[in-house]
Amino acid sequence: MNVSFTHASSVCNAIKQPTPLLSFLEKFQETAHSIFGDSKDFDPKGYMDVSLKFDLTNTTEAFDNMLKSTNGSVSIHDFEEFTNRFLNKAGSDLVYHQPADFELEPAGFLLNVESVEVREWALEVHSLWKNLSRKVADEVRENPELHTLLPLPHPMIIPGSRFIEVYYWDSYWVIRGLLVSKMYETAKSIVYNLISLIDEYGHVLNGSRAYYTNRSQPPLLSSMIWEIYNRTHDLAFVKRSLPALLKEHIFWNTVNHKVIIQDDKGCNHTLNRYFALWNKPRPETSTIDKESASKLLNASDKQHLYRELASTAEAGWDFSTRWMRNHSDLTTLATTSIVPVDLNLYILKMELDIAFLARTMGQNSIAEQFLNASQARQVAMISIFWNDKKGQWLDYWLTKSSACEKVHIWEAQNQNQNTFASNFIPVWNELFNSDNAIVQKVMKGLQSSGLLCAAGIATSLTRSGQQMDFPNGWAPLQHMIVEGLARSGSKDSRCMAEDIAVKWMKTNYAAYKKTGTMHEKYDVEYCGAVGGGGEYIPQTGFGWTNGVVLAFLEEFGWPQDQKIDC
Numbered sequence: 001m002n003v004s005f006t007h008a009s010s011v012c013n014a015i016k017q018p019t020p021l022l023s024f025l026e027k028f029q030e031t032a033h034s035i036f037g038d039s040k041d042f043d044p045k046g047y048m049d050v051s052l053k054f055d056l057t058n059t060t061e062a063f064d065n066m067l068k069s070t071n072g073s074v075s076i077h078d079f080e081e082f083t084n085r086f087l088n089k090a091g092s093d094l095v096y097h098q099p100a101d102f103e104l105e106p107a108g109f110l111l112n113v114e115s116v117e118v119r120e121w122a123l124e125v126h127s128l129w130k131n132l133s134r135k136v137a138d139e140v141r142e143n144p145e146l147h148t149l150l151p152l153p154h155p156m157i158i159p160g161s162r163f164i165e166v167y168y169w170d171s172y173w174v175i176r177g178l179l180v181s182k183m184y185e186t187a188k189s190i191v192y193n194l195i196s197l198i199d200e201y202g203h204v205l206n207g208s209r210a211y212y213t214n215r216s217q218p219p220l221l222s223s224m225i226w227e228i229y230n231r232t233h234d235l236a237f238v239k240r241s242l243p244a245l246l247k248e249h250i251f252w253n254t255v256n257h258k259v260i261i262q263d264d265k266g267c268n269h270t271l272n273r274y275f276a277l278w279n280k281p282r283p284e285t286s287t288i289d290k291e292s293a294s295k296l297l298n299a300s301d302k303q304h305l306y307r308e309l310a311s312t313a314e315a316g317w318d319f320s321t322r323w324m325r326n327h328s329d330l331t332t333l334a335t336t337s338i339v340p341v342d343l344n345l346y347i348l349k350m351e352l353d354i355a356f357l358a359r360t361m362g363q364n365s366i367a368e369q370f371l372n373a374s375q376a377r378q379v380a381m382i383s384i385f386w387n388d389k390k391g392q393w394l395d396y397w398l399t400k401s402s403a404c405e406k407v408h409i410w411e412a413q414n415q416n417q418n419t420f421a422s423n424f425i426p427v428w429n430e431l432f433n434s435d436n437a438i439v440q441k442v443m444k445g446l447q448s449s450g451l452l453c454a455a456g457i458a459t460s461l462t463r464s465g466q467q468m469d470f471p472n473g474w475a476p477l478q479h480m481i482v483e484g485l486a487r488s489g490s491k492d493s494r495c496m497a498e499d500i501a502v503k504w505m506k507t508n509y510a511a512y513k514k515t516g517t518m519h520e521k522y523d524v525e526y527c528g529a530v531g532g533g534g535e536y537i538p539q540t541g542f543g544w545t546n547g548v549v550l551a552f553l554e555e556f557g558w559p560q561d562q563k564i565d566c
């Protein structure tokens with residue numbers, strides 16, 4: 001993918017261009033849409049995940065001939081004939097991989113879970129890693145131009161359902177689960193894959209597909225590396241990982257993603273935002289994005305919306321009223337105008353992790369540099385986001401998004417007063433959860449936020465129908481808040497954490513008992529219970545939901561086994 005710039009002198013509005021393969025497959029997807037319409041079963045991503053049997057020139061020629069001979073209105077029969085003759089099915093370029101470090105019951109597995117039934121469940125969840133394990137078929141490496149799947153060099157764990165490639169932030173919770181399962185080599189191979197993306201593209205992609213090269217996702221690579229090192233003490237692994245983290249830090253701190261805000265005391269703070277290098281429909285949802293933009297009349301408004309859609313996907317929160325000026329209108333997405341709390345916490349964590357890993361490798365000046373960066377960001381997060389009255393960190397809305405070089409002047413009214421789970425994410429990190437005064441305020445803030453539900457923490461209070469809004473509660477977000485509260489050192493915050501985790505686990509366990517398998521989305525009436533994104537999935541569960549179940553069981557055990565008296 002080539003990078004081109006709208007203004008030669010600035011990378012402020014950098015965009016990437018689709019490859020010829022992506023352009024062809026988008027045409028293929030659109031034709032399918034014109035035949036099958038907006039039925040529930042029409043998944044545009046499926047049309048981008050096929051691979052070519054012959055080279056693109058011949059395939060395109062055959063496709064164009066079919067369109068010409070039918071005056072553009074293709075019958076199902078002709079379409080299917082073309083598909084079968086020229087394309088391989090989505091997913092056929094991945095092969096099953098038996099993870100070498102998988103054991104039916106690893107030594108020392110969840111020793112704190114004593115209940116026989118719950119251990120059975122935990123072992124079932126553990127065994128799902130086998131079903132989600134894949135490697136890229138050799139033919140992808142031999143002929144990468146025929147595939148949207150990127151030729152990752154190592155075995156991987158996919159989320160499941162329609163997500164048959166590696167995803168960036170999902171991988172963090174997959175790795176947390178793999179570590180509970182003692183599958184250290186599988187965990188490392190996921191990291192090595194993500195590093196290979198940094199080597200090739202300069203950043204970790206949203207996912208391992210050619211259509212995801214225009215954006216990243218919440219940056220949790222350093223957290224994955226830290227967790228693996230913490231269990232394995234593998235210095236060779238850290239040595240290989242550190243240069244990639246330094247490169248990733250640069251990606252997040254170049255013009256598009258960087259924002260300078262002057263606080264009410266006149267101090268300038270550098271923070272970050274999501275900003276995709278794209279102003280076209282996301283290829284994997286092209287028909288949907290075009291439909292969303294169809295209400296807009298001029299081309300530049302459409303381009304603006306497309307960038308906002310892709311930037312929201314970079315946030316991992318696609319979609320939520322969190323990013324919308326008008327909560328009932330997706331075309332008012334304004335993600336690039338928001339300085340998000342969670343992104344800045346992830347980057348602060350990246351800076352702390354780099355400092356720690358560099359110190360471990362004896363690279364003291366790098367360690368010093370990143371420690372200073374994390375301290376500056378901690379000050380910035382308090383000045384710009386912290387709202388003492390609410391006990392929450394609030395996203396900051398910029399008045400002008402695209403003016404990259406501008407210094408924005410902080411105004412209290414620009415803190416978004418709406419409540420989202422992300423307003424509590426900073427408590428995940430020790431810089432914030434080691435301060436008891438903050439933890440007490442955060443607990444009160446969470447208690448009165450309205451987000452605490454029967455089955456966990458809801459992501460927002462607005463019932464908009466968007467994936468990341470009420471009543472859904474996302475496993476990964478809950479995990480970070482709960483883990484931060486549990487590790488703060490205060491007994492009452494640990495008890496609060498345990499209460500939330502147990503409610504969430506019990507809902508998952510009930511679903512397992514009812515259906516005999518792990519699930520992704522049990523039932524929306526269980527507010528806070530959704531794992532994130534899909535429907536009930538037999539045999540695989542969903543990658544990060546499985547990871548959170550195992551991580552929670554390790555941290556808290558099961559109610560009847562608990563040792564803490566709350």
Ligand SMILES: OC[C@H]1O[C@H](O[C@H]2O[C@H](CO)[C@@H](O)[C@H](O)[C@H]2O)[C@H](O)[C@@H](O)[C@@H]1O
Binds near residue numbers: 159167206
């Ligand atoms: O197909 C549309 C979108 O799908 C992905 O987003 C959702 O699933 C991901 C995998 O579990 C998850 O990481 C993300 O948070 C979900 O919103 C993809 O990441 C999007 O970029 C894509 O457009």
